[in-house]
Amino acid sequence: MKVQRLNKRINQYTPFLATWFPFVLSAGLLVMTAWVWPSDEQFGPTFLNWLNMILFLVLALVAFVFGLQRMKRGESKRAGTHLRTKLITAMVLMVLVPSLVFQITANQVIEKGMDVWFDVRVDTLLDKAMKLAQGFYAGIESDMELSLTQVASDNDLPLEILSAPLGTMMISQHLNKLLQQYGWHKAELFDVSERVIAVVQREIRGQRLNDLRTRPLSDTGKLSIVLGHQSVEHEVRNNGEYVVGYLPLYNQQRLVALLRSEVRLPEDVTASARSIEADYRTYRELERHRQGIQQIFTHTLMIAMILITCIAAAIAIFFARKLTTPIEDLALALKKVEKGDFNTLVHIHAQDELGSLASSFNSMTARLKQNMEVLTQTQQELTGALVSSRQRQFVLENLLANLQSGVILLDESGGIRLMNQACYELLSLPESTLKKSIFDFSEVHLSPMLDFFETLQTQGLKSLQTELVLSHGLQTTKILARGTLLGEKEDKLFSRWLLVFDDVTQLADAQKHQAWSEVAQRLAHEIKNPLTPIKLSTERVQRRFRSQVDDVEVFDTCTYAVINQVERLQRLLADFSNLATLPKPKTEVVSIASLLRDMRELYSPYQNLTFEGLPEGDVCCDPDQIRQVLINLIDNALATNTHVRVFVEVTAKDTCFYVQDEGVGIDATTQKHMFEPYFSTKQNGSGLGLAIAQRITEEHGGQLQLVSASSPTRFCMWLPHVFNCRSQEVAA
Amino acid sequence: MLRFLFLAMMVFQLLVFGAEAEENPLVKQTHIHIENGIVYCDVQTFNQEAYILKVLGGGSPLTVFWQFDVLRERAFWSNSSVAVVRLGRQVIPDLVTKRWLMRDLSAGVIRYTSDIHVAMRFLTTMNHAAAVDVSLLNKQEKYILGTKLYVYEGEWEEEASWWTTMMNWGEDMGSVELIIPDEGAAVE
Numbered sequence: 001m002k003v004q005r006l007n008k009r010i011n012q013y014t015p016f017l018a019t020w021f022p023f024v025l026s027a028g029l030l031v032m033t034a035w036v037w038p039s040d041e042q043f044g045p046t047f048l049n050w051l052n053m054i055l056f057l058v059l060a061l062v063a064f065v066f067g068l069q070r071m072k073r074g075e076s077k078r079a080g081t082h083l084r085t086k087l088i089t090a091m092v093l094m095v096l097v098p099s100l101v102f103q104i105t106a107n108q109v110i111e112k113g114m115d116v117w118f119d120v121r122v123d124t125l126l127d128k129a130m131k132l133a134q135g136f137y138a139g140i141e142s143d144m145e146l147s148l149t150q151v152a153s154d155n156d157l158p159l160e161i162l163s164a165p166l167g168t169m170m171i172s173q174h175l176n177k178l179l180q181q182y183g184w185h186k187a188e189l190f191d192v193s194e195r196v197i198a199v200v201q202r203e204i205r206g207q208r209l210n211d212l213r214t215r216p217l218s219d220t221g222k223l224s225i226v227l228g229h230q231s232v233e234h235e236v237r238n239n240g241e242y243v244v245g246y247l248p249l250y251n252q253q254r255l256v257a258l259l260r261s262e263v264r265l266p267e268d269v270t271a272s273a274r275s276i277e278a279d280y281r282t283y284r285e286l287e288r289h290r291q292g293i294q295q296i297f298t299h300t301l302m303i304a305m306i307l308i309t310c311i312a313a314a315i316a317i318f319f320a321r322k323l324t325t326p327i328e329d330l331a332l333a334l335k336k337v338e339k340g341d342f343n344t345l346v347h348i349h350a351q352d353e354l355g356s357l358a359s360s361f362n363s364m365t366a367r368l369k370q371n372m373e374v375l376t377q378t379q380q381e382l383t384g385a386l387v388s389s390r391q392r393q394f395v396l397e398n399l400l401a402n403l404q405s406g407v408i409l410l411d412e413s414g415g416i417r418l419m420n421q422a423c424y425e426l427l428s429l430p431e432s433t434l435k436k437s438i439f440d441f442s443e444v445h446l447s448p449m450l451d452f453f454e455t456l457q458t459q460g461l462k463s464l465q466t467e468l469v470l471s472h473g474l475q476t477t478k479i480l481a482r483g484t485l486l487g488e489k490e491d492k493l494f495s496r497w498l499l500v501f502d503d504v505t506q507l508a509d510a511q512k513h514q515a516w517s518e519v520a521q522r523l524a525h526e527i528k529n530p531l532t533p534i535k536l537s538t539e540r541v542q543r544r545f546r547s548q549v550d551d552v553e554v555f556d557t558c559t560y561a562v563i564n565q566v567e568r569l570q571r572l573l574a575d576f577s578n579l580a581t582l583p584k585p586k587t588e589v590v591s592i593a594s595l596l597r598d599m600r601e602l603y604s605p606y607q608n609l610t611f612e613g614l615p616e617g618d619v620c621c622d623p624d625q626i627r628q629v630l631i632n633l634i635d636n637a638l639a640t641n642t643h644v645r646v647f648v649e650v651t652a653k654d655t656c657f658y659v660q661d662e663g664v665g666i667d668a669t670t671q672k673h674m675f676e677p678y679f680s681t682k683q684n685g686s687g688l689g690l691a692i693a694q695r696i697t698e699e700h701g702g703q704l705q706l707v708s709a710s711s712p713t714r715f716c717m718w719l720p721h722v723f724n725c726r727s728q729e730v731a732a
Numbered sequence: 733m734l735r736f737l738f739l740a741m742m743v744f745q746l747l748v749f750g751a752e753a754e755e756n757p758l759v760k761q762t763h764i765h766i767e768n769g770i771v772y773c774d775v776q777t778f779n780q781e782a783y784i785l786k787v788l789g790g791g792s793p794l795t796v797f798w799q800f801d802v803l804r805e806r807a808f809w810s811n812s813s814v815a816v817v818r819l820g821r822q823v824i825p826d827l828v829t830k831r832w833l834m835r836d837l838s839a840g841v842i843r844y845t846s847d848i849h850v851a852m853r854f855l856t857t858m859n860h861a862a863a864v865d866v867s868l869l870n871k872q873e874k875y876i877l878g879t880k881l882y883v884y885e886g887e888w889e890e891e892a893s894w895w896t897t898m899m900n901w902g903e904d905m906g907s908v909e910l911i912i913p914d915e916g917a918a919v920e
Contacts, residue, residue: 130827130828133827137829137830138830273828277791281791281827284791284792285792287790288787
């Protein structure tokens with residue numbers, strides 16, 4: 001869990017590190033530059049400081065520029081950058097951390113070493129050695145001063161110098177005596193003019209001839225003459241170190257001569273003393289620059305660490321690039337593939353795991369491309385099929401919508417999958433009715449349909465055709481129903497049954513009319529011809545034999561009866577003929593008011609007949625035929641001997657002529673057959689009145705209906721406004 | 733980018749040098765006077781005394797150079813150099829005899845002293861140093877006399893010290909204004 005959390009944290013901060021790490025590194029390196037800046041107190045040359053400083057500065061600059069370039073190029077968002085950053089960071093840290101640990105440890109070791117090196121005991125020892133050497137030199141000088149003081153108190157030497165002539169051995173003997181007495185190596189006497197008066201010298205090992213030469217007076221000697229007091233100085237010559245003493249010799253306050261005495265210091269002692277001095281100086285220098293020395297080690301190690309880290313970083317960058325470049329290529333290729341470019345191929349850098357991955361990617365892309373091509377082709381085919389299917393569906397739907405036949409598609413259980421608009425109209429169902437199954441056709445007038453389907457279903461017929469009569473209210477519709485079994489039983493996806501309904505009412509009526517017309521024409525042809533001779537013969541018989549018969553009354557009755565029946569038969573045949581050969585209506589625009597006015601005048605003698613209102617408007621019809629219809633309706637109504645009302649309703653689409661009586665009403669049987677020819681409830685009726693009236697109305701595109709069977713009985717003649725009007729056509 | 737880099741470097745330099753200047757406050761005193769047509773300079777540093785005493789007491793030689801730069805002040809350009817005088821002094825300790833050899837590198841005069849403080853003052857004080865001849869300067873014109881002190885520890889050799897000379901930028905001992913009046917008196 002901790003490792004996962006750590007990884008999560010690392011992944012979370014990797015983009016931040018990848019962006020800002022170069023700048024943080026640059027800042028750190030600048031701080032390091034300030035730290036290694038050489039100080040004035042530093043020991044020795046500050047070359048290492050400068051080198052370190054320059055290295056840090058250059059690295060800081062490189063890191064800064066690198067960071068800026070990365071930021072400018074937005075490289076942190078590039079694929080593989082995070083992995084590369086992680087790799088480089090890890091590899092650099094792998095080198096940097098041990099180097100830092102080594103650096104810290106080495107610093108500690110150096111510091112401890114310094115403490116040991118500059119130990120107090122060493123310091124004390126050197127001080128003591130130095131004091132010893134200084135004491136030796138000081139002792140020699142002190143001895144010299146003491147001896148000179150003693151010589152100064154001796155007045156013999158000045159007197160001898162004054163009294164003894166130059167070149168005598170007296171002065172030399174005196175000097176030799178002093179040489180022996182004080183252990184000098186050389187004694188010289190100079191007069192006031194700094195000329196040598198006498199020289200006494202002891203033999204020294206390794207002395208050369210040149211060393212016997214008298215050296216000129218030094219500044220100290222001259223100063224001693226001027227100041228008039230003795231002085232001691234230390235001289236370092238080529239052949240050794242000497243302590244030289246100067247003593248002005250006076251006689252009665254007058255300078256007589258200057259004595260210069262020399263003591264040559266032992267070589268081994270001076271060498272040791274100088275060695276001590278050199279060591280002391282070196283030690284003090286080191287002590288003074290102890291921190292500097294430590295810094296030299298530190299900087300040397302630091303340079304090594306920087307160089308190692310730089311080399312490690314370079315190697316890390318090299319390997320990280322080598323490792324991440326294929327991954328970066330893969331990531332870029334994946335992005336291209338994600339965008340739909342399946343032509344992307346990854347270069348295989350090496351035959352290793354990454355190469356295998358790249359190879360797999362290439363083959364995967366190729367397969368993807370192939371699959372995509374297949375998919376695209378399939379999609380195109382499907383799209384084409386769908387379009388074709390939609391077109392077919394569209395055509396089918398339009399076909400079904402515009403089809404006059406009602407179509408119902410049923411599944412196995414009788415569920416309705418499709419029912420077109422014509423079906424609703426045929427079955428007199430409101431459009432809002434929602435039928436899910438054919439068994440939902442619970443309406444009484446639809447029971448024949450249900451029976452038809454049950455017959456088709458239960459008997460297992462592949463197809464069935466029958467004629468159904470649907471009675472809805474006063475309207476009776478003849479339906480030609482055809483049922484067909486579709487597909488197999490197991491195939492539930494498709495419809496099982498197809499029911500097609502056609503309204504054949506008009507066709508049946510037309511056939512019936514046609515049959516009746518043929519019968520009428522034949523009857524008229526067969527009967528009408530003999531009737532005229534019968535009537536003529538009967539009238540001739542009546543005129544010729546009336547006077548010859550015994551019972552004239554009976555004779556007249558019989559002959560009149562024959563003549564009347566013949567006339568009735570002739571009228572009947574005329575009606576037959578009219579029904580059979582009803583002419584096409586000669587339509588014209590007729591005022592409704594004029595029509596009613598004519599009818600009112602015709603029936604003016606009838607007190608029980610009222611025409612209500614004279615509505616404005618026109619109707620397109622054959623006025624003679626429409627009058628015939630109205631006459632038939634009014635005659636039937638007047639036959640009830642009740643009050644008869646005639647009124648008209650004009651709407652935007654049609655005109656309805658109502659004829660109403662207050663008779664007993666019309667029973668169901670009469671309702672069923674009253675529009676059929678030769679059906680009459682009257683004894684003398686031909687039964688053709690309503691049939692002719694209905695046919696005339698239908699010829700006008702209208703409809704004659706019994707709108708109220710019970711009292712008051714009401715017939716309605718409905719005529720459309722849009723019926724083709726010949727007068728309008730002529731006018732147009 | 734370059735502007736940002738330059739700004740960063742300037743801030744860095746200010747931080748570093750500011751901190752250094754604060755650590756080593758400069759104590760110095762410079763005076764000039766004119767004698768016989770020569771501008772002389774008296775200068776002394778105090779903040780090097782402890783260091784010099786320590787070095788000399790430790791037996792290490794010390795060499796100092798006093799550099800006097802006479803600059804003509806210019807308004808819109810860097811000051812032009814009129815004369816540069818460099819005077820050197822050296823002290824070589826002899827610990828076993830407790831003497832310090834004082835050498836004037838300019839004059840070649842050598843002197844011993846047994847007092848370390850004398851040797852120290854020999855290095856830290858430069859009195860009556862001839863900086864420039866008045867004839868080189870225009871009257872009533874403003875000049876700046878700047879003084880720098882270069883301190884070299886150890887044996888100092890003229891020819892082999894190019895690296896040391898290059899790396900030692902010297903310590904600024906201050907500067908004084910120099911205007912030669914018509915009468916020839918110095919005005920600071």
